[in-house]
Amino acid sequence: MMKAFENFEVWFVTGAQLLYGGDAVKQVDGHSKEMVDGLNNSGLLPIKVIYAGTANSSNEVADVMSRANNDKKCIGVITWMHTFSPAKMWIKGMQILRKPLLHLHTQYNRQIPWETMDMDFMNLNQSAHGDREFGHILSRLRKNHKTVVGHWKDEKTQKHIAVWERVCAGWADAQDCLILRFGDQMNNVAVTDGDKVAFEQVLGYHVDYCPFSEVLSYFDKVKDAEVDELVKVYFRDYAHDGRLEDRNTEEYKKVWNSAKAELTLRAILKAYGAKGFTTNFDDLGDVNVEETGHGFDQIPGLASQRLMSEGIGFGAEGDWKSAALYRTTWFMSQGLAGGTSFLEDYTLNFDGENTSILEAHMLEINPDIAEERPRLEVHFLGIGYRKSPTARLVFTSKQGHGITATIVDMGNRFRLIANDVNLIKSKPLPKLPVASALWVPEPSFEVGVGCWLNAGGTHHSCFSFGLTDEYWRDFAEIADIEALIINKETNYEQFRKELKFNEVYYMLNKALH
Known part of the structure; x- marks a missing residue:
C-alpha cells in the first residue's frame, strides 16, 4: 500500500x-x-x-x-x-x-x-x-x-x-491523467457525452481522440513471438478448456488475436503516457479484417479486462467520463480489499425484497472482483456491425458491500452520484457467457434506483468494494462539484427536494460569479 x-x-x-x-x-x-x-x-x-x-x-x-x-x-x-x-x-x-x-x-x-x-x-x-x-x-x-x-x-x-x-x-x-478515445461516443447516447473542456478545467482529466488508423500502426509492429508469450500467460493464469490450446482451432486463433490486441493497446497507451481509454465497437479498423489480417476482429474485451486490473481507466462506447472516473476509483482503492470495476446496468430481476440489477457488459469487467478463478472462453459476440467470436474472461462477482459512482454533465455543472450497493449471489448464465455481478442498491431497489434516475445517473458506473461514500464526498469537496449520495439513510422525497435545492444553489452561484 x-x-x-x-x-x-x-x-x-x-x-x-x-x-x-x-x-x-x-x-x-x-x-x-x-x-x-x-x-x-x-x-x-x-x-x-x-x-x-x-x-x-x-x-x-x-x-x-x-x-x-x-x-x-x-x-x-x-x-x-x-x-x-x-x-x-x-x-x-x-x-x-x-x-x-x-x-x-x-x-x-x-x-x-x-x-x-x-x-x-x-x-x-x-x-x-x-x-x-x-x-x-x-x-x-x-x-x-x-x-x-x-x-x-x-x-x-x-x-x-x-x-x-x-x-x-x-x-x-x-491532474496528470490522459484518456484516449479510440472512436467516438455511440451515436445519440446523451449521458456518455459532455463538455471535455469544462471536464479538464474542473476535474483535471485531459481527453484526446486517437484515430483508429494510428492504433493499427502499433498493431502492425507487434511481433508474433510476443503474442505467443502472452497467450502462454493467459493459459497459465486462467482456467480454460484444453482445446483452446490447440493451435489448429478457430478458438486458439481468437485467443491469439485478443493477445495481439492487448499488446497493441499497451504499446499505444505507453507511447502517449495515457492512463485510460475508451472503445466503440463501431470503429475497429479494416472492415475486411478476416481477409486482410489488418485490425481487430472484435472489440478488445479481454485486453480491457486485464488493463483495468492494472489501473488503466476504461469506458465502453466512448464513455470518457467513466474511463477517467474508473482510473480514480482504482487509484484510490490501491491496497484496499475487494477490487474495482467498470460496470453497466444490464437487466432487472424483480423478486420482491431481493429485486436486483444484473451488472455486466459485452465483455469488459475487471477480473479483480471475480468470486473464483476467471475462466478464459471464446464465444460469439452478436453486437455491432462486426459479429464474430472473441475471447473473454467469464466469472460472477464476489458478494459483499460496495459503492458505485458516476459523474454526469448537467450543463452548468458536473454532478457526482454515488450509491451504496450490496452484491448478492448470482445464478449461472449458461447462454450469456460474460462476466457479471448482481446487486441490490441501498436503501432498497425502489428508492435507490428512483433516486439514481431522478439525479440523471448513467447506465455505466465505477464500482469499488473498498471505498465508501466518505471518499466520494471528499473527492467532490476537493473538485468543488455537486455530490449526491444514495445509501441506507436516503429518503426518496427528501432526495428529490435536495435536487431542487441544489439547482437553485448552482443557478444563484453562477449568477453571483
Missing part, C-alpha cells in the same frame, strides 16, 4: 503566534513533531505526513502554502491550531493554496491535567480556541476543505485522515 503512494506526501502545518514567547513556540514545534511521528507510525495512513513547521505570521503562512503549491510530491495540507492563531494572518495563505486542505481539530494532550493546569498550560494548549478562529476564516473565505475532529492518537481520527489522503492521491493523479 505504501509503495503505491510512495511518491506522494502530505504536509502538516501548525498554527501559533509569538504572543506567548519563543519558548512556547518551541514547545508547539516539539508537540507537532511528536504528533506527525505518531500519525506516520500508526500504520493506518497510506501516505507519509511531513511536518512543514509552525506558522506564526501572515508571511510565514503564505510562504509555506506557496511552497506546498510548487512541491510536486505534496498532494495536500493538514492544518492544526495548537495555540490561538489569529486567523486574519491565514487569509493570504488560504487564498494562495491550491492543494487540497484538511483542518484537523485535535489537541496534543488527550485529557485536561486537572491538578496541575496553570495559565502557562492554558496559553499553550488552545486548540479549542484557535481551531474555531481558523474554522471561521475558512468559512468566510468559502474555502473548500475537509474537517476531521478527534484526538490525533485515536484510530477513528486517523482513519478519516487516511481516507482524505487516498482521495488527495486520486486527485493528484487526475
Whole structure:
C-alpha cells in the first residue's frame, strides 16, 4: 500500500503566534513533531505526513502554502491550531493554496491535567480556541476543505485522515491523467457525452481522440513471438478448456488475436503516457479484417479486462467520463480489499425484497472482483456491425458491500452520484457467457434506483468494494462539484427536494460569479 503512494506526501502545518514567547513556540514545534511521528507510525495512513513547521505570521503562512503549491510530491495540507492563531494572518495563505486542505481539530494532550493546569498550560494548549478562529476564516473565505475532529492518537481520527489522503492521491493523479478515445461516443447516447473542456478545467482529466488508423500502426509492429508469450500467460493464469490450446482451432486463433490486441493497446497507451481509454465497437479498423489480417476482429474485451486490473481507466462506447472516473476509483482503492470495476446496468430481476440489477457488459469487467478463478472462453459476440467470436474472461462477482459512482454533465455543472450497493449471489448464465455481478442498491431497489434516475445517473458506473461514500464526498469537496449520495439513510422525497435545492444553489452561484 505504501509503495503505491510512495511518491506522494502530505504536509502538516501548525498554527501559533509569538504572543506567548519563543519558548512556547518551541514547545508547539516539539508537540507537532511528536504528533506527525505518531500519525506516520500508526500504520493506518497510506501516505507519509511531513511536518512543514509552525506558522506564526501572515508571511510565514503564505510562504509555506506557496511552497506546498510548487512541491510536486505534496498532494495536500493538514492544518492544526495548537495555540490561538489569529486567523486574519491565514487569509493570504488560504487564498494562495491550491492543494487540497484538511483542518484537523485535535489537541496534543488527550485529557485536561486537572491538578496541575496553570495559565502557562492554558496559553499553550488552545486548540479549542484557535481551531474555531481558523474554522471561521475558512468559512468566510468559502474555502473548500475537509474537517476531521478527534484526538490525533485515536484510530477513528486517523482513519478519516487516511481516507482524505487516498482521495488527495486520486486527485493528484487526475491532474496528470490522459484518456484516449479510440472512436467516438455511440451515436445519440446523451449521458456518455459532455463538455471535455469544462471536464479538464474542473476535474483535471485531459481527453484526446486517437484515430483508429494510428492504433493499427502499433498493431502492425507487434511481433508474433510476443503474442505467443502472452497467450502462454493467459493459459497459465486462467482456467480454460484444453482445446483452446490447440493451435489448429478457430478458438486458439481468437485467443491469439485478443493477445495481439492487448499488446497493441499497451504499446499505444505507453507511447502517449495515457492512463485510460475508451472503445466503440463501431470503429475497429479494416472492415475486411478476416481477409486482410489488418485490425481487430472484435472489440478488445479481454485486453480491457486485464488493463483495468492494472489501473488503466476504461469506458465502453466512448464513455470518457467513466474511463477517467474508473482510473480514480482504482487509484484510490490501491491496497484496499475487494477490487474495482467498470460496470453497466444490464437487466432487472424483480423478486420482491431481493429485486436486483444484473451488472455486466459485452465483455469488459475487471477480473479483480471475480468470486473464483476467471475462466478464459471464446464465444460469439452478436453486437455491432462486426459479429464474430472473441475471447473473454467469464466469472460472477464476489458478494459483499460496495459503492458505485458516476459523474454526469448537467450543463452548468458536473454532478457526482454515488450509491451504496450490496452484491448478492448470482445464478449461472449458461447462454450469456460474460462476466457479471448482481446487486441490490441501498436503501432498497425502489428508492435507490428512483433516486439514481431522478439525479440523471448513467447506465455505466465505477464500482469499488473498498471505498465508501466518505471518499466520494471528499473527492467532490476537493473538485468543488455537486455530490449526491444514495445509501441506507436516503429518503426518496427528501432526495428529490435536495435536487431542487441544489439547482437553485448552482443557478444563484453562477449568477453571483
